Amino acid sequence: MKRFGPAELLQDVIDKKLCIGCGACIHLCPYFRSYRGRTAMIFPCTKSEGRCWAYCPKVEVDLDALSQTFFGGPYKKDALGYYRSIHMSRAGSKAKIKKGAVQAGGTVSALMSFALAKGLLDAAVLTGKEGLLPVPRIVTDAREALRVGSSKYAAAPTLAALNQAIKEGYKKIGVVGTPCQVLAVARMRTNPMDDPAFVDPFALVVGLFCTWSIDFRLFEPFLAKRVAIAEITKVDIPPPPSEIMEVYAAGEKIKIPLGEVRELVPDTCSYCIDMTSEFSDLSVGVLEGRPDMNTLIIRTERGERIVNDAVKGGFLVVEAMPAENLEHLVWAAGNKKKRAFVKAGEAGMVNTSEGTRSYLRVNPRTCADIIG
Numbered sequence: 001m002k003r004f005g006p007a008e009l010l011q012d013v014i015d016k017k018l019c020i021g022c023g024a025c026i027h028l029c030p031y032f033r034s035y036r037g038r039t040a041m042i043f044p045c046t047k048s049e050g051r052c053w054a055y056c057p058k059v060e061v062d063l064d065a066l067s068q069t070f071f072g073g074p075y076k077k078d079a080l081g082y083y084r085s086i087h088m089s090r091a092g093s094k095a096k097i098k099k100g101a102v103q104a105g106g107t108v109s110a111l112m113s114f115a116l117a118k119g120l121l122d123a124a125v126l127t128g129k130e131g132l133l134p135v136p137r138i139v140t141d142a143r144e145a146l147r148v149g150s151s152k153y154a155a156a157p158t159l160a161a162l163n164q165a166i167k168e169g170y171k172k173i174g175v176v177g178t179p180c181q182v183l184a185v186a187r188m189r190t191n192p193m194d195d196p197a198f199v200d201p202f203a204l205v206v207g208l209f210c211t212w213s214i215d216f217r218l219f220e221p222f223l224a225k226r227v228a229i230a231e232i233t234k235v236d237i238p239p240p241p242s243e244i245m246e247v248y249a250a251g252e253k254i255k256i257p258l259g260e261v262r263e264l265v266p267d268t269c270s271y272c273i274d275m276t277s278e279f280s281d282l283s284v285g286v287l288e289g290r291p292d293m294n295t296l297i298i299r300t301e302r303g304e305r306i307v308n309d310a311v312k313g314g315f316l317v318v319e320a321m322p323a324e325n326l327e328h329l330v331w332a333a334g335n336k337k338k339r340a341f342v343k344a345g346e347a348g349m350v351n352t353s354e355g356t357r358s359y360l361r362v363n364p365r366t367c368a369d370i371i372g
C-alpha cells in the first residue's frame, strides 16, 4: 500500500470534517495537537509519509488486509465480524466495584482491573473526565482502573495517551476504545511504517459498542443550558426503545429526547461501518432490558483466556446470551454497517481507482453483499 503523510491527512480527513478526534495522530510529533475536542496541525510538516496518516482510522483502511492479519481471513459481510462466542456479563464481587462508578455491568472496568492486578498488563489506556471533557489516562494501578469507569459520550482523544504510553516504554498495554479507536489500534499493530524494531505492545484490546458519539464542542453548551455542568455525576443512554439521554445531577435525573442529542453527532459517525469494535480481542456493550449487565463478544484466543481467568478469579460473571438480544444486536450492527457503506460508496470513498485515495478498501463482492 502506498503511504502518505500529514498533508494528505489534512486534505482527506481534517479539512473534510471526517476527523473524529481519536488521538491516533497525537504525541507522535510536535505538529498535531488535540484541544477540547478538536484536532489540528499547529505547524506545517513536510514529510511525505507519516504514522499520523498510517494510523488514522478515516483514510485508506484496507479491511481485508486487517481481517487477514488478525483473524486469518478476509473481511466478512456479517454484522458482528469475526468472533468465538457471545455472552452477557457483569463485574464479579472480587472486582469491588463501587455503586454508580461504572456504566452498566462494569465488565470493562473489572477486566482491566483484573488484567493489571495479575500483571497481564503493565499499563491500561482508559478515558476519564474533567467535568464533561473526556480525558485520556495511562493507568498502572488495578484500583485506579475502577475509578475511570463510565461512558463519556463525547468523542475522546484516548489514543494520544496510548502513543504516550508506547513512548514511555510500556510493553504490555491494554486499551479500551470505541470502534474507530480500535480500528486505529489495529492499523498501528500491523506496523504500517515497516519499522524494523517494531514489537506489538498490545496485550489486550477491549472495544466498546458505539452507534455514534457527540462533538464535545457542542455538547458542553447544550447541557449547560439545562443543568450546572459541575453537578453532573453521570450521563446514560439506556438501550432502545427508550430514546432518551439521562443526565444525573444534584440528585435529580434529567431526561433529554435523543432526537435533540443526535443534532450534536459529527457527520463522520454516519460513515462509520463498525458498531461492535470488530478488530478487538473483546467487545463490550450494554444489554437491552438488563441495565446491570453487558453484552460481551469474545473474538480472540487471548481475549477468551483473560475472560476465563477473570471468571475463575471472581472478577467477572458470565451467563448465556438470550436469543432475542442477540437477534437485535445483529440487526442493529448490520443496519449501521449497511447505512455507512451506502453513504461512503455514494460519496466516492470506497475502492476508488488506483492513484486516488479511499476511506475504505474491501473486496467489491463483500461490499455489494453488505449493501444488498
Ligand SMILES: Cc1cc2nc3c(=O)[nH]c(=O)nc-3n(C[C@H](O)[C@H](O)[C@H](O)COP(=O)(O)OP(=O)(O)OC[C@H]3O[C@@H](n4cnc5c(N)ncnc54)[C@H](O)[C@@H]3O)c2cc1C
Binding pocket: 101, 102, 103, 104, 105, 106, 107, 108, 109, 110, 125, 126, 127, 128, 134, 148, 149, 150, 151, 152, 153, 154, 155, 156, 158, 176, 177, 178, 208, 209, 210, 211, 212, 213, 214, 284, 285, 286, 287, 294, 295
Ligand atoms: C461514545 C460511546 C457510544 C456508545 N454507544 C453504545 C451503543 O450504541 N450501544 C451499546 O451497547 N453500547 C454503547 N457504548 C458502550 C457503553 O456505554 C458501555 O461503555 C459499555 O457497555 C461498557 O459498559 P461497562 O459497564 O463495562 O463500562 P465501565 O466499566 O464503566 O467502563 C467504561 C470504559 O469505557 C471507557 N470510555 C468511556 N468513555 C469513552 C470514550 N468516549 N472513548 C473511549 N473510551 C471511553 C473508559 O476508559 C472506561 O474504562 C458506547 C460508549 C461510548 C463511549
Ligand code: SF4
Binding pocket: 009, 013, 014, 018, 019, 020, 021, 022, 023, 024, 025, 026, 039, 052, 055, 056, 057, 058
Ligand atoms: S488519527 Fe484520529 S484524530 Fe488524527 S486525523 Fe485521524 S481521526 Fe482525527
Ligand code: SF4
Binding pocket: 020, 155, 178, 179, 180, 181, 210, 211, 212, 213, 268, 269, 270, 272, 273, 274
Ligand atoms: S460512530 Fe464510529 S466514528 Fe463515531 S465515535 Fe463511534 S466508532 Fe467513532
